[in-house]
Amino acid sequence: MTDIAEARAAALALEPLRPATPSSGFASGTLASLRDIVAHRQLLALLVNRELKSRYKDSALGFVWSLIRPLVLLLIYFVALGQFLGAARQVPDFAIFIYSGLTAWTLYGEIIGLGTQSIVANAGLIKKVYLPREVFPLSVVGSALFNFGMQLVILVTATLVAGRFPTGSRWLYFPLSLAVLLVWGLAIALLLSAVNVYLRDIQYLVEVALQVLFWASPIVYSWKLVQGAIGGTKWEAIYLANPVTLVVLGFQKTFWVAGDGEPFPPQLGARLGIALAVGVVLLWLCQRIFARLQANFAQEL
């Protein structure tokens, strides 16, 4: 045996034996999973990069396309709902109002929609290499955040152009809402991406569900209208139990300066705080379910 070989064997002898696959124990595996993901953070960055680079590769406009879609949506809603149906007359700064909600919703929809497909889409890799599989839904979150960042720039620019730039303590709603959105989005994406491996119908179900949920949050209509229709009933409580609704309201609270006189649900901050706490627990639960289900990914794909 050569010197290098002996040195290697000696170094290996000092290492403890470790299990080849992460523990799927419900509580015990959490830390190991986290450590595994952190160890692969460079890979995560590269995967995000890959998603972004490959998405609009070879198109002349490139990233501009990811901005055009929400802007066109904005235009449609602004013209059809705002002008023709007259919503703009009841809602001051209607464009900014819609775009605040739309920005939040696009991020949420992208995380869940693409996140659900992320494991199946990366089947080739999952079957051939061991990686903590959480990196695939996480990389979707990363690339979605990038798009979100660009939309946010447009939104902030719009508030500047409109002369109503958000200032002061209203900015507190923003990080809180964003945190709720990310935690819930990631939790659902993790769960659904794992279930989708076993039941491919999930990805189509998600598309439909996202369309329904879009209208279940006050994005293109105002909270005032909801209050007028179901205010004080148990439906209102259910409506407000939707974390995305709270997030959308939180975004509007931040960026829609003209809406200061408009009604908002009471204790929005506290509600967001509770949603965040519930979301964190949910995220942990979903990650553990994911860890359980991922054991058989390689053979089910």
Add this chain to the structure above:
Amino acid sequence: MSSTTVVRISDVSKRFVIRKEKSLKERLVNFGRSNLHKEDFWALRNVTLDIEAGTTVGLVGPNGSGKSTLLKTIGGIIQPTSGKVHLRGRLAALLELGAGFHPDLTGRENVYLNASILGLTREETDRHFDAIVDFSGIERFIDTQVKFYSSGMYVRLAFAVAIHVDPDILLVDEVLAVGDEPFQRKCLERIRGFQHEGRTIVLVTHGLDQVAEFCDRAVVLEHGVVAADGAPREALRVLRADFEATRREELAKAQASDKPQTRAELAGVALRSASGQTGRPALSPGETLTVAMQVDAATELRDWALGVGITTPMGTTLYQTNTRLLGLPLPPLRGTGRFEFTLPDLPLAEGDYTIQASITQTDGTDVHLVPEAAHFSVEGNSPSLGPLRTPISFATL
């Protein structure tokens, strides 16, 4: 020096459930009866193995014997149904070259991505980048999208990344079977380098010669069970015997189903050396060997040929011929016939050899084939390696 276990596989079993339905509708419709639509398949059963640091282990076996599943279990890609796999050190799995290459990214971007997937940090990739590109030999195209690469360039780049990963344990699955010959030689050279550096290699392959050449140890899997484990020579013998048994089974099945077929067998093969030794003769260099065969033909044997061959214990054929090749047509045979081949002045160096015997028909079908009909050895001390003995002279010019 005591050896260190780097892979410990303890009592690993893996069950695959084969479901015949996938969609929600099918599951709902068949709900309750779903057990009818399931089938259990044990890919691995109670496999226990310890692999020491610095060894090269070949996993061999027929198709569907669980080789790849075992490799994936070691790699953590598949979790065993029961049992545990423990590892020591850094592991890299080369189950597919270029896993994770994205066609829309450039060669450079893919190198970083693939290296990261195989466990290199960014700094390490930076350090090795020039060497990787150099090894792949495609400097000119490194900033071109991978989708424009020829398949050869693709594989070269993928392999260049793979060999610059610095694993303690390397899992290799058939990937050596790609590329042109110079490239394959490059691969194998690199594997030898890895062995020299004391890395542990677990290799799944159908190339039994590769196992004989590279491995210190071979594990034969059959229906998910370890059938043999030990020096490549013994393990391969078990495997070849199995293949032969399977072949004979198929032959029997074909004979049972087909229209009346020629039935004949080699009832006995005996060796005799010029010095009169029989059984398992030990020849002196250049001695003459006689191979006597008895053929029992239950039905009339027509258009047939009797064959003889010499193989090494690893199964490499050194010599093979039959009466048809020799231009000696045999008359039809019914009942028992005795025949004899004489191999004068065998030019073999010292070592163990195996005699192979066969009855074939001139249309190419095997009637009976005995891969290990008899054994003999050659004694002596020729100043050379390899099975061939030849006179040699040397001169300085």
